Amino acid sequence: MGMTMTQKILAAHAHLASVEAGQLIEADLDLVLGNDITSPVAIKEMEKMKTNGVFDRDKIALVPDHFVPNKDIKSAEHCKCVREFARKHDITNYFEVGEMGIEHALLPEKGLTVAGDVIIGADSHTCTYGALGAFSTGVGSTDMAAGMATGKAWFKVPGAIQITLTGKPSEWVSGKDVILHIIGMIGVDGALYKSLEFTGDGIANLSMDDRFTIANMAIEAGAKNGIFPVDEAAKAYMAEHSSRSYTVYEADADAVYDEKYTIDLSTLKPTVAFPHLPENTHTIDEVGDIAIDQVVIGSCTNGRLEDLKIAAKVLKGRHVAKGMRCIVIPATQKIYMDAMEEGLLKTFIEAGAVVSTPTCGPCLGGYMGILAEGERCVSTTNRNFVGRMGHVSSEIYLASPAVAAASAVAGKITGPEAL
Numbered sequence: 001m002g003m004t005m006t007q008k009i010l011a012a013h014a015h016l017a018s019v020e021a022g023q024l025i026e027a028d029l030d031l032v033l034g035n036d037i038t039s040p041v042a043i044k045e046m047e048k049m050k051t052n053g054v055f056d057r058d059k060i061a062l063v064p065d066h067f068v069p070n071k072d073i074k075s076a077e078h079c080k081c082v083r084e085f086a087r088k089h090d091i092t093n094y095f096e097v098g099e100m101g102i103e104h105a106l107l108p109e110k111g112l113t114v115a116g117d118v119i120i121g122a123d124s125h126t127c128t129y130g131a132l133g134a135f136s137t138g139v140g141s142t143d144m145a146a147g148m149a150t151g152k153a154w155f156k157v158p159g160a161i162q163i164t165l166t167g168k169p170s171e172w173v174s175g176k177d178v179i180l181h182i183i184g185m186i187g188v189d190g191a192l193y194k195s196l197e198f199t200g201d202g203i204a205n206l207s208m209d210d211r212f213t214i215a216n217m218a219i220e221a222g223a224k225n226g227i228f229p230v231d232e233a234a235k236a237y238m239a240e241h242s243s244r245s246y247t248v249y250e251a252d253a254d255a256v257y258d259e260k261y262t263i264d265l266s267t268l269k270p271t272v273a274f275p276h277l278p279e280n281t282h283t284i285d286e287v288g289d290i291a292i293d294q295v296v297i298g299s300c301t302n303g304r305l306e307d308l309k310i311a312a313k314v315l316k317g318r319h320v321a322k323g324m325r326c327i328v329i330p331a332t333q334k335i336y337m338d339a340m341e342e343g344l345l346k347t348f349i350e351a352g353a354v355v356s357t358p359t360c361g362p363c364l365g366g367y368m369g370i371l372a373e374g375e376r377c378v379s380t381t382n383r384n385f386v387g388r389m390g391h392v393s394s395e396i397y398l399a400s401p402a403v404a405a406a407s408a409v410a411g412k413i414t415g416p417e418a419l
Contacts, residue, residue: 002252004160005227006195009135009249013118021159021256029059030134031112032147033121035103035360036064040081041141042122046149054089055151061093061112062086063103066360071367101332101358104128104216104300109332111242115230116249120147125300125382127218130227131211132234133248137225158224160195161186162257165202167266172416174310175210176302176380176400179217180271181263184281192222194258197251199229202265208237209306216301217382220278270415272378273398276386284403284415294377295320295408296389297401298329298356299363302380305335307401312344314405314416315351321411326353327369333358353408365389371396378407 003011003018011019013027034042039062054060062082067075086094093112100106104125107113115133119126122144129136139153147153163182183190196218198211206214211228218226228234230248238246269283297303297311308330320326328348330336336358339345345355362369363381371377371390376397379389384396397413406416 001256002254004195004197004255004257005133005229005249005251006135006160006197006225007157008251009116009118010155010157019157021157023157024154025157026152026154027118029120029147029151029153030117031059031061031119032144033061033063033103033107033119033123033126034144035066035123036068036075036078036082037066038122038141038144039085040078042144042148043081043085045142045145049145049149051149054091054148057090058092059151060091060148061107062091063095063100063106064097065100065102065358066364067366068097068100068359069357099333101335102300102303102360105304105331105335108132108212109241109334111244114238114242114244114246115234116247120144120153124219125216127223127225128212128216128300130215130218130225131208132238133228133230135225135227138219156193158193158195159258160197160255161191162260163196163198164200164260164262165198165206165265166200166262167202167264168205169265169268172270172402173265173268174400174402175206175213177268177271178210178265179214180273180278180281180398181268183217183221183278184271184273185261186221188220188277188279189222191218193224196221196223196226198227203228203231205265207306208233209304212304213301217278220382270400270403272403272413273384275384275395275397278382278384278398287413290376290413292378292397292407292412293375294325294327294369294371295404296327296329296362296369296377296379296381297404298327298331299360299381300331301382302401303329303331303335305338307380308335308339308344311401311405312347314402314419315353315409316347318351318409318419320352320408324408324411326408327356327362328353329356329359329368331358362389378404378413380404
């Protein structure tokens, strides 16, 4: 029986000739990730294990990004815990304020994630690195603790859904629209504990930033991971960002998939997920007249340079609507610097937006953009659950940077072609 791309990676890391869906395995880890919310829990659990230290100081990444710069005493204590742990164990990849960024944008940028890796992170959007052909998935803090101590983790080998992408997306359609379309099509539990495996000639028409966005939100369809083939674009990205060697895995011709879908990218339209689930999708022409109070452009989903360029293209020479709050958050310090050097930050500020240091803040209702009772926000983040960004009566509409920027100008949900 043939194996999928994910199954081949897991088999190799479990030192097995083959694996099949449902099989329990123990696999070696290439990277263990934690942030300022999840790491303190893992650190306390690891202390209970009474281990001699971490399995490999070079294969642990600690990224304070959710409440930094510290928003209050509690967040300061969390970051202090992570900082002291990193110092005690001489963790190579600890990223302090000033060199940090949102973890899932920062690690690929730093070259810490490459094709063929097995990566766990105590954050559900760790699945982002599938864009580079890695198996990466979110775990609980206890699993993170065990991973830091032993360099291994238990997995149930996932089944798979194959999604074949064809065609070329139109100008204002991005990776965010692709993944929202998929989630709307199969539902938030449509890929529960399965691997979303992307294939097809349409992938060549998606940038690496598009692919990071799509893989990032695989979890919103319930998937264990999302993964792309390692093509020339992925190889070029790794050559630019990483000095690590990597391994390319390809699915067998007779690999077993539980379901198969084909999506023609040329038929997609800008898509918006209405409250209160990412599956509640509507194309931009179906939205209607919905006034909004705030726009957030950023996050581990859409805070990369390409996202900021698209938003700036829409905002250039325009101004956000009177009374509108538009918050732009570059995902890493490098992206912030690149955006500054390209004049994007000037465009945002002249348009009436504010630009923040890298942070996850508003995405999880932490800070830097909390919603009050009854307020509506168009956000490029990944979740729109009840109370996700603030008051339980507030509403979040998930969209691409292009739609978010256009909505900030219009004061209501709209696409850039309508401006």
